[in-house]
Amino acid sequence: WQGPSPIGGKARPGSPIATNAAGTLVAFVDTNGNVVNDWVSNGAWQGPSGLGGKARGDSPLAFNAAGDHIYFIDTDGNVANDWVSNGAWQGPSPIGGKARAGSGLATDAAGTHVAFVDTNGNLANDWVSNGAWQGPSGMGGQPRGDSPLAFNAAGDHIYFIDGNGNVANDWVSNGAWQGPSPIGGKARAGSGLATDAAGTHVAFVDTNGSLANDWVSNGAWQGPSGLGGTSR
Incomplete structure (x- = not known):
């Protein structure tokens, strides 16, 4: 490991950071509230440059x-997106629905499903069908006010922290969303949440401050079990 080294630009206080799978694009919110990015070209970091639009003060990026x-x-609270067409960033454009204050935000690997918490506190999603955005529609459950959201790569499992602090999930079966159902363990206030591409491991911070996980074995959720270390 080498570094740290700046890659370009300054982020406003509380800005989220998001990257693509390759780690060659990094998005953040600049000090003027604009959604911007740095990117790698010819082996060197470039930017920052605006992608389009301004993010709400509590907005995640995905x-x-x-x-x-x-x-x-x-x-304005709209779930929105920017996208690349003909090599240039386009947008912003709303995709459907409004998110409550503090809403998490997650997308799948393809970027064709986007989950958020609506203004009634329900876990909801927008999705692409026949080339157009559809939704919003409820998925199941009401996440805790500080709950992050985490999709698996395929976009058929979504993880969150429910109103009782349980690590929970919704999942697709026979083409419809099912759930919510707890998978194991309780998360402390402010816990992060992450899953792997398959959606068979879910990490969080438990009520003792320990990094913990649930996992799938023989088709059933197991855990929680400590991974090692405590979180600030």
């Missing part, structure tokens, strides 16, 4: 794996 779609919550 890139798809390819890094050609970025999702955020705009200053």
